[in-house]
Amino acid sequence: MSAALIAVDWGTTNFRAYLLDRNGSILERVSDRRGILNVADGDFAAAYLELVGDWQVSADGPPAVMAGMIGSRNGWVEAPYVDCPTDPAALAGNLTPVPMADGRALWVVPGLACRNDGVYDVIRGEETQIAGAIARAGATGVSAVYCMPGTHCKWVRVCDGTIAGFRTAMTGEVFSVLRDHSILGRLMAEETGASLGPAFEKGLDRARDAGGLLHHLFGVRAEVLSGVLADAAVADYLSGILIGHEVRDLGAGEAVTLVGSESLNERYRRALTHYGHAVDILSGEDAVVAGLWAVARQAGIVEEDV
Amino acid sequence: MSAALIAVDWGTTNFRAYLLDRNGSILERVSDRRGILNVADGDFAAAYLELVGDWQVSADGPPAVMAGMIGSRNGWVEAPYVDCPTDPAALAGNLTPVPMADGRALWVVPGLACRNDGVYDVIRGEETQIAGAIARAGATGVSAVYCMPGTHCKWVRVCDGTIAGFRTAMTGEVFSVLRDHSILGRLMAEETGASLGPAFEKGLDRARDAGGLLHHLFGVRAEVLSGVLADAAVADYLSGILIGHEVRDLGAGEAVTLVGSESLNERYRRALTHYGHAVDILSGEDAVVAGLWAVARQAGIVEEDV
Numbered sequence: 036m037s038a039a040l041i042a043v044d045w046g047t048t049n050f051r052a053y054l055l056d057r058n059g060s061i062l063e064r065v066s067d068r069r070g071i072l073n074v075a076d077g078d079f080a081a082a083y084l085e086l087v088g089d090w091q092v093s094a095d096g097p098p099a100v101m102a103g104m105i106g107s108r109n110g111w112v113e114a115p116y117v118d119c120p121t122d123p124a125a126l127a128g129n130l131t132p133v134p135m136a137d138g139r140a141l142w143v144v145p146g147l148a149c150r151n152d153g154v155y156d157v158i159r160g161e162e163t164q165i166a167g168a169i170a171r172a173g174a175t176g177v178s179a180v181y182c183m184p185g186t187h188c189k190w191v192r193v194c195d196g197t198i199a200g201f202r203t204a205m206t207g208e209v210f211s212v213l214r215d216h217s218i219l220g221r222l223m224a225e226e227t228g229a230s231l232g233p234a235f236e237k238g239l240d241r242a243r244d245a246g247g248l249l250h251h252l253f254g255v256r257a258e259v260l261s262g263v264l265a266d267a268a269v270a271d272y273l274s275g276i277l278i279g280h281e282v283r284d285l286g287a288g289e290a291v292t293l294v295g296s297e298s299l300n301e302r303y304r305r306a307l308t309h310y311g312h313a314v315d316i317l318s319g320e321d322a323v324v325a326g327l328w329a330v331a332r333q334a335g336i337v338e339e340d341v
Numbered sequence: 342m343s344a345a346l347i348a349v350d351w352g353t354t355n356f357r358a359y360l361l362d363r364n365g366s367i368l369e370r371v372s373d374r375r376g377i378l379n380v381a382d383g384d385f386a387a388a389y390l391e392l393v394g395d396w397q398v399s400a401d402g403p404p405a406v407m408a409g410m411i412g413s414r415n416g417w418v419e420a421p422y423v424d425c426p427t428d429p430a431a432l433a434g435n436l437t438p439v440p441m442a443d444g445r446a447l448w449v450v451p452g453l454a455c456r457n458d459g460v461y462d463v464i465r466g467e468e469t470q471i472a473g474a475i476a477r478a479g480a481t482g483v484s485a486v487y488c489m490p491g492t493h494c495k496w497v498r499v500c501d502g503t504i505a506g507f508r509t510a511m512t513g514e515v516f517s518v519l520r521d522h523s524i525l526g527r528l529m530a531e532e533t534g535a536s537l538g539p540a541f542e543k544g545l546d547r548a549r550d551a552g553g554l555l556h557h558l559f560g561v562r563a564e565v566l567s568g569v570l571a572d573a574a575v576a577d578y579l580s581g582i583l584i585g586h587e588v589r590d591l592g593a594g595e596a597v598t599l600v601g602s603e604s605l606n607e608r609y610r611r612a613l614t615h616y617g618h619a620v621d622i623l624s625g626e627d628a629v630v631a632g633l634w635a636v637a638r639q640a641g642i643v644e645e646d647v
Contacts, residue, residue, distance in 0.1 A: 154550070
């Protein structure tokens with residue numbers, strides 16, 4: 036089976052690349068810690084050649100399409116944002132080429148931008164996962180809410196195959212900052228179990244009470260002081276409060292497709308199920324590979340065997 | 342004019358004491374950095390005698406009443422919480438004596454506890470300011486919402502002279518933690534003006550949009566990336582978003598009395614006025630002195646000249 040495409044997911048802290056055959060199936064993969072912040076001297080060309088140069092030994096090798104922070108201002112080339120509403124075909128039509136002296140073919144997928152009540156929001160990387168999710172669901176006619184949990188969690192609304200808009204929530208980062216630097220972190224047990232305990236659901240319920248997030252956060256402290264909450268349960272309770280606030284405004288009964296890592300997908304699945312939402316799950320890795328393949332096909336960079 | 346009471350506001354990071362005459366007016370004052378976290382070896386008796394021993398040279402000196410974290414588990418004596426609903430007379434009836442070998446008279450005011458939707462909340466120090474505010478407003482029949490802005494901002498509801506309940510919001514601490522440790526802090530200008538700019542009101546407006554606080558926080562970053570928000574305005578915009586989320590659920594047109602420092606009172610006055618609330622202002626220092634005096638009188642520790 037001959038190689039057809041090098042699919043690269045190059046983020047802030049990780050580099051992942053996949054060599055795909057003419058059906059979009061994975062032949063080989065490379066994973067490395069050299070995210071864009073860890074590339075020596077910002078020499079992205081050298082890192083790229085060292086990591087996947089064997090797959091593309093010359094301009095005659097398979098083309099490469101890259102998604103993620105590699106296309107940001109601090110990356111290899113800056114790939115401009117495409118405004119919503121848009122669709123995967125517009126992503127394919129707005130690839131930014133990476134100039135290589137020897138004529139190797141490399142492109143970067145654009146990010147997405149939108150405005151919510153006039154306020155700017157941006158995506159870089161997840162747009163490719165959305166393209167993959169749409170392709171896997173049957174390309175057109177898809178209507179769904181996608182949630183990509185993470186440091187900055189993305190909620191993307193797709194209507195009839197169009198990416199209508201999205202919202203980012205700073206949930207993961209707020210959790211980390213409160214755990215590591217606030218009075219709440221100092222209440223947490225040194226060691227917490229790997230599995231998510233029932234305090235998570237208690238936090239989800241709390242998020243629907245009156246008083247707002249800033250009040251619910253103080254309640255974590257008061258519940259520990261009063262002996263109601265054990266220190267080993269503080270992290271789960273806090274996580275439940277934060278994710279609960281993220282999820283509580285979702286329309287009643289709305290179905291959500293989660294696209295992320297196994298552990299975050301499971302955490303959000305529990306939250307959404309607790310609130311009565313139907314949940315589909317897609318692995319973040321499957322989505323980005325399917326998205327890079329779909330974009331490359333729509334851009335005419337590869338042709339699928341049929 | 343002879344001294345009648347030593348009124349002490351002993352918090353986490355500051356010690357403030359006032360020598361009061363028989364009308365509750367201030368004769369002398371002492372201010373020091375020895376909050377309870379800064380008292381060498383936790384020897385509170387030694388610190389007390391060094392700071393205000395001259396006012397109370399023996400058991401014949403004026404009595405002392407203390408409020409604040411000095412009554413917490415980490416303070417001099419632990420003064421139990423009084424449950425809401427309650428009133429200033431119950432504070433006076435539940436003073437905790439501090440045992441002193443030479444028979445000097447010292448008491449600590451209790452904190453307050455309540456439950457909101459079953460979740461515990463606590464106050465330690467602000468209960469005395471409330472007692473002062475009620476006394477200044479005419480002792481009984483007072484109905485008001487009090488806001489005590491700070492690291493952990495307190496919202497206290499008084500109905501007919503009864504302290505009905507309260508809510509704490511972690512606003513000040515969340516602001517500090519996000520400024521010092523999150524991606525939002527890294528977007529802020531090194532130097533920001535001392536005065537509050539119009540980005541504060543922009544943040545207040547943002548707090549009423551759809552999407553929730555965790556989404557609005559990410560918007561701070563996106564607005565800077567897109568060039569809409571200047572780095573010098575980031576801190577004011579973030580402050581407006583956080584205080585806006587604290588204030589937005591207040592009943593329409595409800596009047597609020599602010600009890601705090603001059604700068605925080607002004608910040609919250611702007612927020613409340615922006616949302617259409619009438620605002621009264623009381624200095625935090627005036628409130629705590631009036632409260633310690635009122636509690637001491639109701640406890641029969643001092644008698645006012647009439």
